Amino acid sequence: MTVDWKLFADLAEHAGDRHVTLDDPGETVGDALETLLADRPALADRVLEEDGTLRSQINVLRNGTDVEQSAGLETGLEDGDELALFPPVSGG
Amino acid sequence: MHVLGVIGRGTNRETLERAVDRLVDELSTRGRVGVVRYDATIADGTPTVDQSSPTVGGDVTYELGVDGDWLASGTGLSVRDALDALATDCDYAVVTGVAELQYPCVLVGSDGDRETATENEDEDEDGDEVTEVLARVPAVADLESDAVADTLERREPYETLESLVDRVKTSPHADRAGAIATFTGRVRAKDFDDDDRTEYLEFEKYEGVADERLAALREDLESREGVYAVEMHHRTGVVRDGEDIVFVVVLAGHRREAFRTVEDGIDRLKDEVPLFKKEVTVGDEFWVHDRE
Numbered sequence: 001m002t003v004d005w006k007l008f009a010d011l012a013e014h015a016g017d018r019h020v021t022l023d024d025p026g027e028t029v030g031d032a033l034e035t036l037l038a039d040r041p042a043l044a045d046r047v048l049e050e051d052g053t054l055r056s057q058i059n060v061l062r063n064g065t066d067v068e069q070s071a072g073l074e075t076g077l078e079d080g081d082e083l084a085l086f087p088p089v090s091g092g
Numbered sequence: 093m094h095v096l097g098v099i100g101r102g103t104n105r106e107t108l109e110r111a112v113d114r115l116v117d118e119l120s121t122r123g124r125v126g127v128v129r130y131d132a133t134i135a136d137g138t139p140t141v142d143q144s145s146p147t148v149g150g151d152v153t154y155e156l157g158v159d160g161d162w163l164a165s166g167t168g169l170s171v172r173d174a175l176d177a178l179a180t181d182c183d184y185a186v187v188t189g190v191a192e193l194q195y196p197c198v199l200v201g202s203d204g205d206r207e208t209a210t211e212n213e214d215e216d217e218d219g220d221e222v223t224e225v226l227a228r229v230p231a232v233a234d235l236e237s238d239a240v241a242d243t244l245e246r247r248e249p250y251e252t253l254e255s256l257v258d259r260v261k262t263s264p265h266a267d268r269a270g271a272i273a274t275f276t277g278r279v280r281a282k283d284f285d286d287d288d289r290t291e292y293l294e295f296e297k298y299e300g301v302a303d304e305r306l307a308a309l310r311e312d313l314e315s316r317e318g319v320y321a322v323e324m325h326h327r328t329g330v331v332r333d334g335e336d337i338v339f340v341v342v343l344a345g346h347r348r349e350a351f352r353t354v355e356d357g358i359d360r361l362k363d364e365v366p367l368f369k370k371e372v373t374v375g376d377e378f379w380v381h382d383r384e
Contacts, residue, residue: 008296009368010379057381061366064301084298084366090380091295091326091367092277092338092358 001025001079005036007043008086011058015043029062030073032083047085057088093126095175095185095250096240097193097223103201108188110232111200116186118237122245123183128174130189179255184244194329196224196247198240200232251325253339260343265320269343273350275358277338279331288373292332298366305365313342313357318349324357326367 005020012018015036025032033054037044047058054060060067061084067075098115100108112127119125152166171190178185187193226243229235253276260272281289306324313322321343331337340357344350369380 006298008298008366009370009381059366061298061301064304084301086298086366086368087379088381089363089366090369091297091365092362 001077003032003077003079003081003083005032006082006084008084009090011043011046011085011087014046015040025077028073028077029060029067029075029083032077032081033060033073033085036085059086059088060084061086093175093179093182093185093250093255094244094247095187095193095195096226096244097187097190097195097197099188099191099193099197099199101199101201101228102203107232108200111198111229111235112186112188114232114235114237115198115240118241119184119186122241124181126174126178126182126185128171128178128185128187130171130187132189175250176252176254179250179252180258185250193223195250196226196244198226198235199228200235202230248328249325251339253336253341256323256325256339256341259323260321260341263321263343266343268345269320271342271344271347271350273342273344273347273354275338275340275354276336277358278336279333281333288375290333291372291374292330293337294330294370294372295326295328295337296368296370297326297328302366306361309357309360309364313353316349316353318345319353320344322353322357324361326361326365328367 001024003022003025005022007015007018007020020036022032022035025035037048047055049055054073060073062070062075062077063082064084067073096115096119098108098112116125116127151168153164155163171187175185175187187195224247226240227235253274257272257274260266263269279290279293306326310322310324313319319342323341324339326338327336338358338361340354340361342350342353342357344353371378371380
């Protein structure tokens with residue numbers, strides 16, 4: 001299964017990329033996040049608390065919907081999912 | 093209004109003009125077209141060599157006929173001012189003579205093909221977006237105007253406060269509307285007197301999702317009792333000191349609904365739409381949420 005991560009703002013800068021494709025993301029959004037962060041320590045540092053949990057202001061979307069509206073990081077993945085990771089929005 | 097730049101890269105004036113003509117012809121079948129011709133070689137004080145200029149008198153001159161046809165000339169206009177003026181009236185603006193436009197463009201000439209060797213030609217080495225090239229045409233015969241026009245229509249339009257106000261007035265319910273309220277978000281150069289001046293902001297958006305959220309927000313606001321039309325526009329990319337960033341316009345039966353909906357509109361836009369602001373001052377560069 002393949003999923004795509006889209007990264008924004010300073011998260012993209014910390015990751016060195018705006019777009020990351022994962023060929024073996026795991027079963028859940030949380031797995032895909034772990035896979036994403038595994039090779040990206042600067043990004044991991046930016047988005048994770050010291051105890052390894054995701055900082056509360058970081059948003060995770062699956063196909064345009066915040067995962068908080070489904071099962072959070074336990075939300076299941078499907079092939080072709082588009083995931084997004086971003087800090088608090090700052091439009092306007 | 094959609095803005096299209098036509099830029100020469102190793103070509104002559106005549107070829108460039110023919111390319112412009114082709115594009116203007118195509119776009120004219122789809123709506124009203126404005127053309128902005130910028131000539132960087134015309135310096136201050138040098139009279140333009142244009143026999144059809146109207147008789148000069150005053151700082152701006154309009155010559156009008158009963159049929160609505162007109163000629164105008166004046167001083168102090170920038171390309172941006174010209175685009176602002178066209179935005180209420182035209183569906184498309186074709187701009188020539190500007191080397192780096194923040195809008196999609198067509199490159200005409202033999203040097204266009206050798207533009208860049210990077211994989212994604214729309215990004216510089218920092219991965220920042222530069223002008224999007226819709227087509228590179230060594231010769232006018234290579235130009236597929238209809239394809240260029242189709243692609244152009246899927247890009248961000250150029251809107252001003254006035255173009256949005258004009259649009260809400262075309263609502264089928266405009267007969268019942270006695271109020272239009274608007275909000276304009278602009279670049280705040282300083283947060284306090286001694287603050288470093290903000291040179292520009294740069295806005296990134298989550299393509300697709302931002303547009304969906306904006307559309308859903310608009311629908312929600314329009315469904316309110318007494319609200320007849322809502323228009324919103326948020327610029328992306330670089331927005332400089334002195335420029336406007338975002339507009340929210342509400343057409344309503346009465347002022348109470350208009351004011352409330354405008355306020356809720358901008359508050360929710362800032363809260364719900366995935367847009368990200370980077371601030372660049374003289375001494376610094378930072379993503380805004382980092383400082384909050």
